[in-house]
Amino acid sequence: MPRCNSGADLMQGLNDDPDYPPSWYAATAQSGPPAPPLDGDVQCDVCIIGGGYTGLGAALRLAQAGIAVRLIDQARIGWGASGRNGGQAHVGQRRDPEWLERAVGPDDARHLWRIAIDARDHLDRLIADHGIACDFTPGLFHVDHKRRYCAHSRAAVERLRTHYDYPHVDYVDGEQLAEMLGARGYHGGILDRRGGHLHPLNLALGMARAAYAAGARLHERTRATGLARATGGWRVTTDRGTISAARVILAGNGYLHGLSRPVEARVMPINNYIAVTEPLGEARARSLIRDNVAVSDSRFVVYYFRLTPDHRLLFGGGENYRWRFPADIPGFVRPHMLRVFPQLADARLEYGWGGTLAITPTRMPFVRDLEPGLTAIGGYSGLGVVLAPYFGKLIGDAIVAGSDDFNRLTRLPVPPFPGGRWLRWPTLVAAMSMFALRDRL
Ligand SMILES: Cc1cc2nc3c(=O)[nH]c(=O)nc-3n(C[C@H](O)[C@H](O)[C@H](O)COP(=O)(O)OP(=O)(O)OC[C@H]3O[C@@H](n4cnc5c(N)ncnc54)[C@H](O)[C@@H]3O)c2cc1C
Structure with a gap:
């Protein structure tokens, strides 16, 4: 049974060196801005804990408004999920409109869809306005690994086009799919031309x-160890000094341990793994994914893959529900990759790494004002590349001038995981293992 570790133990378990994991992203990363560790005791308006897309999105928005911001990360900028993910830019919420309509009603479902479209537009602006070279490449293909899912995909395309005014999706049948992908085991899918893929760590660094x-002040290698109410707001204790701030934003996502019980009750860390092949050459790479789109499938434990600009296959697949990563990550991912691309049996895997994402019971993000001046935001459940930078901006909007969209997000139903703080793990492991088993049936 997994232990409920403290943050320090967890970091020790996942990565002895708080530097970037040995990923293809780290090997091709641009430089970040100055971000020395905190040195002593400081004051500011807003302290942000977490240097991923959420924290950075908030820092950018607040600093642009002239607010004094300090952002700390226990490791490096983009060290968490933001610098390790599949780079797949999905459009929409983690739940499809049909699910949302049932859960929150048609009106709120439409608002949530509009927020997701705003998030997608925001990504374009972010990249263009700040000249972020993160190799954004358009096109995302959701493929069905079971024939019986195809009818649902066809209906989803129809619904998006007619009810949600979203003409950017097409249903692709099995015959067309076979021309587009050299992948085994798929029967059809949805091609979203507004989706895409990008270099996630370079997005975070940009x-x-x-x-x-x-004007934001950034501090790497600075871990928040405690949080207490203080005169005029909050005091964040770190291993490098203290930060006194009127407001604190908890943006630690799957890595935030021991700082907030309400967050831990609702936001659960899950490990997921990626491997990258040796360069395959352009022709062989394009025989796998003809149009260089991102691909993600319908498995409960999703397989996702795409090409890199240097013609490698980047393949994500396989989760485990332990704290520690497998010792041989390429070896862990390899069987999953070969199930989809058996023709790559001779391809060397040159990189392999793991990351921790955060899920919630409803798979909708947990956005809450926990107490006056203390806001938590995270739990994108595997869909943060587009949403997290924007949700970070929205919390900035909320602080600067108020935001109806932010308020709407705080009303999303996200109950605690069953089992409470200590039993949620075994309960989740049992449930996740059962769903993962269903993928194979
Ligand atoms: C392997 C993997 C693949 C994924 N693939 C995709 C994908 O293809 N598409 C997609 O949309 N999403 C994907 N995701 C999810 C996506 O990466 C996340 O939703 C998104 O990055 C969340 O950003 P964030 O800023 O909220 O959290 P993170 O990027 O995890 O950042 C949290 C940061 O907080 C810091 N921190 C935590 N606690 C403390 C503390 N006490 N003191 C100081 N710092 C602290 C951590 O060091 C970390 O850097 C994937 C995730 C993983 C792990």
Whole structure:
């Protein structure tokens, strides 16, 4: 049974060195802005805990408004999920409109869809306004690994086009799919031309450069160890000094341990793994994914893959529900990759790494004002590349001038995981293992 570790133990378990994992992203990363560890005791308006897309999005928005911001990360900028993910830019919420309509009603479902479209537009602006070179490439293909899912995909396309005014999706049948992908085991899917893929760590570093240029102070290798109410707001204790601030934003996502019980009750860390092949050459790479789109499938434990600009296959697949990563990550991912691309049996895997994402019971993000001046935001459940930078901006909007969209997000139903703080893990492991088993049936 997994232990409920403290943050320090967890970091020790996942990565002895608080530097970037040995990923293809780290090997091709641009430079970040100055971000020295905190040195002593400081004051500011807003302290942000977490240097991923959420924290950086908030830091950028707040600094642009002239607010004194300090952002800390226990490791590096983009060290968490934001610098390790599949780079797949999905459009929409983690739940499809049909689910949302049932859960929150048609009106709120439409608002949530509009927020997701705003988030997608925001990504374009972010990249263009700040000149972030993160290789954004358009096109995302959701593929069905079971024939019986195809009818649902066809209906989803129809619904998006007619009810949600979203003409950017097409249903692709099995015959067309076979021309587009050299992948085994798929029967049809949805091609979303507004989706895409990008270099996630370079997106995070670009956002950090923009936030720094706007006036935010960033501190890497600075871990928040405690949080207490203080005169005029909050005091954040770190291993490098203290930060007194009127407001605190908890943006630690799957890595935030021991700082907030309400967050831990609702936001659960899950490990997921990626491997990258040796360069395959353009022709062989394009025989796998003809149009260089991102691909993600319908499995409960999703397989997702795409090409890199240097013609490698980047393949994500396989989760485990332990704290520690497998010792041989490429070896862990390899069987999953070969199930989809058996023709890659001779391809060397040159990189492999793991990351921790955060899920909630409803798979909708947990956005809450926990107490006056203390806001938590995270739990994108595997869909943060587009949403997290924007949700970070929205919390900035809320602080600067108020935001109806932010308020709407705080009303999303996100109950605690069953089992409470200590039993949620075994309960979740049992449930996740059962769903993962269903993928194979
Ligand atoms: C392997 C993997 C693949 C994924 N693939 C995709 C994908 O293809 N598409 C997609 O949309 N989403 C994907 N995701 C999810 C996506 O990466 C996340 O939703 C998103 O990055 C969340 O950003 P964030 O800023 O909220 O959290 P994070 O990026 O995890 O940042 C949290 C940061 O907080 C810091 N922190 C935590 N606690 C403390 C503390 N006490 N003191 C100081 N710092 C602290 C951590 O060091 C970390 O850097 C994937 C995630 C993983 C792990």
